[in-house]
Amino acid sequence: MKTKSLLSRRAFLSASAALGAASLLPGCEPVMSGLLTGADAHPGDYPTVRAVEFMGEYLAQQTGGRLGIKVFAGGQLGSETDTLEITSFGGIDFNRVNFAPLNSVEPMTIPFSLPFVFDSVGHMRRVVDSEVGDEVLAAMEPHDLIGLAIYDSGARNFYNAQRAIRTPADMEGLKIRVPASDLYIAMVNALGANAVPIPFGEIYQSLAQGVIDGAENNWPTFVGERHYEVADYLSLTEHLLTPEMLVMSKSSYEGLSPEDRLLVREAAKASVVEMRRLWDQRVAEARQAVASSSVLVNEVDKTPFAALMRPVWDQFIETPAQQSIVRRILAMGESA
Structure with missing residues (x-):
């Protein structure tokens, strides 16, 4: 992402204001003391948002509250393109982003975005859970991003x-x-x-x-x-x-101890299971709603x-x- 143009001043100021407000939330510690920030364009009840919140709860439980995640959902910190760039230089710690904006950043993400490349949801999940998914996640590091997990985005x-x-x-x-x-x-x-x-x-x-x-x-x-x-x-x-990816700022990741880095990866892997559970439930509910419609x-x-x-x-x-x-x-x- 170092070759990308600078993000808009408006997006940067909006994100900075929202992130600054996080440190004033009741019961929240400042970011540097362990409350990490996350961005998601989806609304607050969306499976990806809830999965990252689950990840934050996992971290809090494992560290006695020393680490946690505050997720800014609903695009509060800007568009996916803007927040991706903010994340790359450390302004946001975690970011859930669709593969579409990643395609212009890292060519290795493009195969996952091809039409009809996956036969089914099961096929897609097998691929992202394999060494192929690991390779695509690892390809984000030269862009100052650590690929942590690949979530569903449905058929x-x-x-x-x-x-x-x-x-x-x-x-x-x-x-x-x-x-x-x-x-x-x-x-x-x-x-x-x-x-x-x-x-x-x-x-x-x-x-x-x-x-x-x-x-x-x-x-x-x-x-x-x-x-x-x-x-x-x-x-x-x-x-x-086409799936979605959870990335972490490389500078934020490297600011953690080796033990905490392993814990973050462990929490991210656990969040995939929770995300899929929530996603399958949401799909079933939507199908029922359509079946009851005209x-x-x-x-x-x-x-x-x-x-x-x-x-x-x-x-x-x-x-x-x-x-x-x-x-x-x-x-x-x-x-x-």
């Missing part, structure tokens, strides 16, 4: 207000919202739809007003953001199972969709190291 599906999507031909001409990511844009365009990058917070209104025809995301988001109120069709393409849900044969992704993979996978990661991911799949 992403297409949903829209026009028609069920059963084949790529059904996507022809649909205006589909995507994040401001070159990879997402290339994926949707390759499937025959028109990728429309708009901010996440504008999806509901844009669907309601017909500015876009559809979007794509995981089950909890489809329900939690009430998109199922304005999208009549949910098609289970599971085109992406949304029409359809299964999809993913083979013809995946067949259109080869040019996308070739566009973003450029190095032998990336190609090696992709080969090992595929070798761990259900059909391998």
